[in-house]
Amino acid sequence: METRITEIADGIFRLSTFVPEIAPPSGFTFNQFLILGDEPLMFHTGLRRMFPLNRAALSRVIAPERLRHIAFGHYEADECGAMNEWLAIAPHAQVAHGQTGVYVSLNDMSDRAPRILQDGEVIELGGGKRVRYIGTPHTPHGWDAGVMFEEQTQTLLCGDLFTQVGDGPALTEGDVVGPAIAAEDLFRYSALAPNMGATIRSLASLAPRRLALMHGPSFAGDGAAALHALADDYDRRFRAASVQP
Template sequence: METKIDEIAEGIYRLSTYVPDIAPPVGFTFNQFLVIGDEPLMFHTGPRKMFALNRDALARIIPPERLRWIGFGHFESDECGAMNEWLSVAPQATAAHGQTGVYVSLNDFADRAPRVLKDGEVIDIGGGKRVRFIDTPHTPHGWDAGVMYEESTGTLLCGDLFTQLGNDRALTDGDVVGPAIAAEDLFKYSALNPGMGTTIRELAKLAPRTLALMHGPSFSGDGAAALRALADDYDRRVSAQMTKAMQRLAA
């Protein structure tokens, strides 16, 4: 395996590791994102067993010890499995997440005290970069789920939203909704709940210009339209599940 580097927006780099053995024959990517500023921030740590690959890739952009902030979507191996390895090589770095994630998991898991981020709180990392944390509980899964939004570039760090298969390209202006629907059909990874559509439509109000996907290519274009279409699909899925439940009750 190797970790490839691509700049997907000004000062935002995608570190991508392709694993062909997951969902063959097309495979699956694991993506981290480095936001460059006076206090660089990395969104996702990657799994612990991929730490060396990601560390060596990041070192081609900045010295790893310069890393100052570590964020992620929710508490899960591919989001934050290598957190303590990064904290070890970057002595000034701090893990930052929402209240639920910190109180339930990070206070115990992280080797250094994490920072609690309120919904909507902004970290100004300097160099014109401002990263906002947004709570998205249970969307797509995990009660601690959240995303980050870099305001100057209009980049939404999506976490598992829009998950898709393959290793097509680093950045696309094509369809990311259809492939995400196909991945949901295959993996059924989302915690379907009635609030999903509303949560995702709130993200659409940001009108992001870039969607940074954890699994799949990043997207450049009308991020609001893509988010609304994804919300529509989740509404459809939730409605179908509720209909099935009512039918079982009536049987």
């Protein structure tokens, strides 16, 4: 395996590791995102066993010890498995997450005290970069789920939303909704909570120009339209599940 790094928006880098053995024959990508600034932020830590690959890739952009913020969508191995490895090499870094994630998991699992982010709270990274935390409980799964929005580049850090299989380009203007629907059919990974569609539509109000996917290519284009289409599919799934005997 190797971790490839690509700048998908001004000052935002995608670190991507493709694992062909997962979901064969298509394989599966695991992506982290580095946002530069005076206080750089990493969204997703990657799996603990992928830490050496990701550290080497990140080192091609900045010295790892410069990291100041570590964030992720929810508590799960591929989202935060290497959290403490990053904390060990970045002495001034702090994990930042919503209140539920901190109280339920991170106060115990993080080697340094985490920062609680309120819904809508902004972290100022410097250099014009600002990331806003948005809680999305149970969307697509996890009571502690949330996303982040980088306001300068209008990049939505989607976590597991729009998950797809395969090893596509780092950045695409093509369809990300159809492949996400296919992946949901394959994995059944979402919670199918009744408010899921509404939660995803609320993200569309941000009018993102970039969608940074954890599993799949990042998307450049009408992010709001893609989010509305994804929300429609989850509404359809929930209605279908509700009428089954």
